Amino acid sequence: MEKHVFGPVPSRRLGRSIGINNIPPKVCSYSCSYCQVGKAIRMQIKRQPFYPPEMLVKEVRQLLQQLQHTDEYLDYLTIVPDGEPTLDSQLGALIAQLKQFNIKIAVIINGSLLYLPDVREDLSQADYVSVKIDSVVESVWRKINKPLKQLQLNTILEGISTFAKEYKGMLVTETMLLKDINDNHESLEQTAAYIQTLKPAIAYLGIPTRPTAMIDAFPADEETVNIAYHLFQTKLNRVELLTGYEGNAFSSTGNFEEDILSITAVHPMREDAVVVLLNKTMSSVEQLNKLLDKQMLKKVYYQNNIYYVRRFSSTFYR
Ligand code: SF4
Secondary structure, eight states: OOOOEEEEEEETTTEEEEEEOOSOTTEESOOOTTOTTOSOSEEOOSOBOOSOHHHHHHHHHHHHHHHTTSSOOOSEEEEOOSSOGGGBTTHHHHHHHHGGGOOEEEEEEOSTTTTSHHHHHHHTTOSEEEEEOSOSSHHHHHHHHOOOTTOOHHHHHHHHHHHHHHOOSEEEEEEEOBTTTTOSHHHHHHHHHHHHHHOOSEEEEEOOOSOOSSTTOOBOOHHHHHHHHHHHHTTOSOEEEEOSOOOSOOOOOSOHHHHHHHHHTTSOEEHHHHHHHHHHTTOOHHHHHHHHHTTSEEEEEETTEEEEEEOOOTTTTO
C-alpha cells in the first residue's frame, strides 16, 4: 500500500520531522527548474480534494505509535508533498485534525495560491509556514519557477503580503539561488527588498544540493551566495544559508523498502545515507538492487556523488 507519511527525517530548518505527503506525486502550479522531485506531471491551480485527511491522520498515528518505543524525538509534523500542498482543498481539515497530536505543524508552500482567502485561512492554523520567493522580477520568476501561464506575479506577491500581515505563526521565506538565472544583482536586490516588507522570522537562501529537474539548473557559486547573503543581511533581521547536505540521520521504521521509497519521494538520498539505512534495517544491497530493477528507484550522479531518487509512473493519471 502506498505510504503518505514518512520519517522522521532530518530537516535543515525544522530539526526532526515527520513528513506528510498530502497530494499525489508532482501535482504543482510551478515546474521549478531546480525541483528535486523531477518535472511536474500535472500542473494546475484549481484546488481539489486528494487524499482523505482521516487516512493521512491514521498513517501519522500509526507511525507515532511505532516510534513510541524508540528514543526518537520530534520537532514538527511537516506537510511537504512532492508538489504544492495548498492545491489540496482539504488542507485546513488536515491541519485541524493533526492538532490532536500536540506536535507543531509546518507547511512548506510555493506561495502561488496565497491570493486565495481560503488558502490563507487553511494555513492560519499552522505553526510554521515557509514560502518560496525566488525572484520578484517577472522574467526571472518565469524562468526559474516555470509557473502555469495564467498565474500573475503581481497577484501572487499581493497574496503573500496579505498573508504575512494576517499570519500569527512563524513565517519564513526561502530563496533558491541558481547560477545565471536569479543570482544577478538586480533580481537579488529587488527580491530582498520585497522580502523585507514581509518581516519574516528568517529569510533562507538555498542552493540545490540534490539532483534537479532541468539539467541546466546549477547552484549559484560560493562567491555569489556570499554576495547574496550580505545583500539580504542589509535589509533583513535574520538570514541563513541552506547550502549543506543534511547528513545521514534518516530514521528507520525497520523496513528498508518502505523507508527508502517514502524518503526518496521527497528527498533524494546520497549513497552513503542509503548505506546507513541498509545497515540500520539489517538489509542487503540486493534489496536495493531489486528496487532499481523494478524501476522504483533510480541512481543518478550529481556533483561527484551518487544519489538514489524515486521514480514516478507516468501512467498514474491515465
Ligand atoms: S520545487 Fe516545489 S514548487 Fe517548485 S515544482 Fe517542485 S514541488 Fe513545485
